[in-house]
Amino acid sequence: MYINKTISFRVILGFAWKNLFIFTILATLVCIVYLHYGVKQVAIPFLPLGTLGTAVAILLGFRNNSAYDRFWEARKIWGGIVNTSRSFARQVTTFVTTQFAQGDMSEENAKTLQKELVYRHLAWLNALRLHLRREDLLNETCWYELIHFISEEELKEINLKQNKPTQLNQLQGERLQYARSVGLIDDFRHMELDRSLNVMYDLQGKCERIKNTPLPRQYAFFTKVFVWVFVCLLPFGFVDILHWMTIPLAVLVSWIFTVLEQVGHYTEDPFSNGINDIPMTSMCRTIEIDLREQLKETELPKPLRAVNGVLM
Template sequence: MIVAKSERLLRMIGGLGQALLSLLFWDTVFVVLYKVFHWTWLGSDSLPLGSFGTIIGIIVGFRNGSAYGRWWEARTLWGAIVNRSRTFARQVLTTLSSEQAAGSQEQAEVAAVQRELVLHQVAYVHVLRQQLRGLDPVPEFVRVLPQQDTSELARTKNLALSIETRMSAQLIAAHKRGWLDAWQWQAIDQSLASLMDSQGGLERIKNTPMPQQFDFFPRLFVQIYCLLLPVGMVSSLGWYTPLGSTLVGFMFLALEKIGRDLEDPFENCIHDVPMTAIATTIEINLRQMLGETELPAPAQPVDGILW
């Protein structure tokens, strides 16, 4: 996610640089042919550029709205993961308990299980963000839980899912040992189910791109429109044609690009939902609830981009 306020003009326009240069070149060639070589049949005032513009506006406007909807749904699902991770940790730390006297062996076991469950949740969010970006999730798991055996987990096709299943088994075991009553087990189980729902939603956005029609036709129409712009403008703007038609073309290209950038929010590019920052925030909150004092630093923007 772009957060730097400065330099953003350059960065924003930069993404369109190549297209703009091509457009400027085409416009210039066109006007030279028209004015120097007198190919006046090239210009036509009656091209229905207005109708074109309306249709493009409707389709691109709808596409941009849907793309923003996908991006914001992705962000909202990550927000739900933040909420549920905190609730899960709160529930584990306050409800899991032993009837034994303080200082007993079992009390120490309970504390160890609590710590392990919360750290599994920390690992889960980091693994999930790596999976969504198509990166290797195992190193993140090893960083958070270095003592765990990863040989089995690394073979699974959906590591995040396997972590949740393992946590679910640990909770059942705790319930069987009497550390959780049925009410408390159910409340925590619902938190896990809710985390799984959010994960499923994120995978749905990742695996189902916008229908290709909404991707393909807007771009095609904008390109045709840019090619036709000098035809409609050259007879009245003359030598100013490259300026005018590049300016108009720039607006259409920018409009089309805005939506395309947001369409896929987990592509490991600068327009991503800032999953690393969100996962780090969860890690800080959960480690603080565990009483740790050496916390990781919040994620900072790198070169104006928050990952």
């Protein structure tokens, strides 16, 4: 996620020079043909273009609205993941006790299970992040990120599954059932913890929905087509009333409309590893710190910082 308040001129230019170049060429050509060679027929009156412009602006408004809604929903989902993680850790640390056990479970058994459950949750979290960014769990970085939280065998086994986070959550459920069977939790607390696992499936599924279902292609594609039709007609509509001023003004207006189109394009897929992404890496780290503090650990990693204004 880009977090600076302004965007530097260089970034914008690096981003936009291609379009600016095309618009300048086109506008210059139109001006030369009309003003220099006097081919008056290339000019079209501006009025119909104004109407077209309003229609295209409404269309862009709709599209950017939808793109932003997708971004914001994605951010809400990850906010929900933060909240559920903290609640889950609080529940694990206060619900898993020897109070209801039939005697053969020591305080240490409870502590070990608490840590195991919280750490596997962190594994789920990071696996979900890698899953959404379509990164291979087998590559070295990912493996290194997950091996802190679960055992090597478990990681290998999970790696064989179609949907890794789903099966990690399934494992959590099985461990809770084990905890119930040995008495480290009772029925009430079992149900409560299990409901938290339901919430995690919900949140995971919502992320997958946004990832797998882009804004309907017909909307995105035709919006782009219509914006380009409009900006390509612009110099023809301008040339008769603006003469040589057509060049700067057509370039400016064209640039505004195409930037709006691109802003929607870059916002609509919030899990694509781009600079407008949800900062999942940073959020996973934040959650890790909070949860390990809840486990009373003290040697904790540092929060991630933005690099060049981008928080990953």
